[in-house]
Amino acid sequence: FSISKVELFQIRLPLKSPFKTSYGVLTEKAFDIICLTSESGHIGYGELVAFETPDYIEETLPNSRLIIKDHLLPLILNRKIENPTQIWEWFQVVRGNYMAKSAIETAVWDLYAKITGQSLGVILESATDQLEVGVSMGMVASTEELLKRVSDYVEEGYTRVKLKIKPGYDIIPLSAIRKKFPNLMLMADANSAYDLSHLTDLKALDSLNLVMIEQPFAADDFLDHAILQKELNTPLCLDENIRTVNDCRVAVALGSCRSINLKIPRVGGITEALKIIDYCRDKQILVWLGGMFESGVGRALNLQLASRTEFGLPGDISASDRYFYEDILEKPLLMEAGKMKVPQGLGIGVTVNGAFLQKNNLSYTWLKR
C-alpha cells in the first residue's frame, strides 16, 4: 500500500490535577495526532507524545514536528509499503528522534492492520482481552492527601502504584503508603533526580519492599546504576536510559537494572519495542509497559502491546479519566471491574472523534498529487 494523505492535529488536554515530578509540574498535556490515509481510504493513527520542554528526555514536541515534516515523511511518501517493519529500516538514516519516528511508525502499523482486516493485537500476539493496570502518581505534599489518593486508586481497581520521588521526598511518603497498604505493589520513580552521593537515602528504601525503583540516576548513566544495583536488594528499573535494544545490552552486560520500563514512543516504535521484548525475555529482565500521559490513541496501542504474555507487571496504563476530563475517542478507555479492556476492533481498535480533531489546530497536510 501507499499513503495518499497525511494530517497532523495539534491537541491540548488539561489534566484533572497537576502532576508533579522531580523535574517540574505538568498541568496540561500537549500532543499531536498523525493521520495517515491510504489509497484504499483506510486511516492509521499515531500519537506524538513528546513534551513541550526537554525535561524528561531531550526530545520536544516542536522539534519532533519539524523532524517529522522535513525528514521522516519524505522517507515514506510516494513509496510502496509492504510491511510496517520497513519503516524502522527507512528511518535509520535519521539519528535519534525516537518519539517522532514512533508517531509515524505506529500509525503505519495501525494502517497495515486495518488494510489487512485485523486487530493490531492479533499481529502483536496479544494474549488476553483485559488487563490489570497500574497508576503513576505525582508528588503530593500532604501525607493525608497522598494516602487518600492512593486509597481511591486502589478502590478503583489499580493493582500497582508508582510514586514520583526526589531527594527529600522519598522515604517519608513511601513509608506512609507502605504502612497503610502492606501488600500493595508499590514502587518509586525518580526521573534521574539522584546520584551516588545519595547512596544512603536510596539504601534506606530497601526496607520498604518496593517492587522496583525506576531511573534514580542520569538518563545516560549505566555505570552508577550498576554500582547501586549491587548495593540494593530492590530491583532497579531503567526508563530514560533505554532507547534501543543496544541500550538493553549495555544494561545487562553491566548489571545496571533488573527491569525495563518499555515505552513504545521512547524506543522509536513497535519494531524496536518487539526486539526489546525478545531480548528481555532471553535475558530474564522483567519488562513492563510505561506511559507518557497518552490520549486514547496511544493508550489503545499500549493496551494492545501490553497484553502480550511477556509483560510481567501491570503497566502505567490508567483509564483515560485518571488524567483527562474528555478523551479524543468516541468511547473513552475506562476501568471496568478492576481491569482495562484491550480494544478489539480493527487496527488499534478505537474510533477517534473526528469532530474533536477538526476542532483542533491542523498543523500540516500533505496530499498525493
Ligand code: OSB
Ligand atoms: O517517568 O514514567 C515516567 C509520564 C510522562 C513522562 C515520564 C513518565 C511518566 C509517568 C506517567 O510516570 C505514566 C502514565 O501514566 O502515562
Ligand code: MG
Ligand atoms: Mg519513569
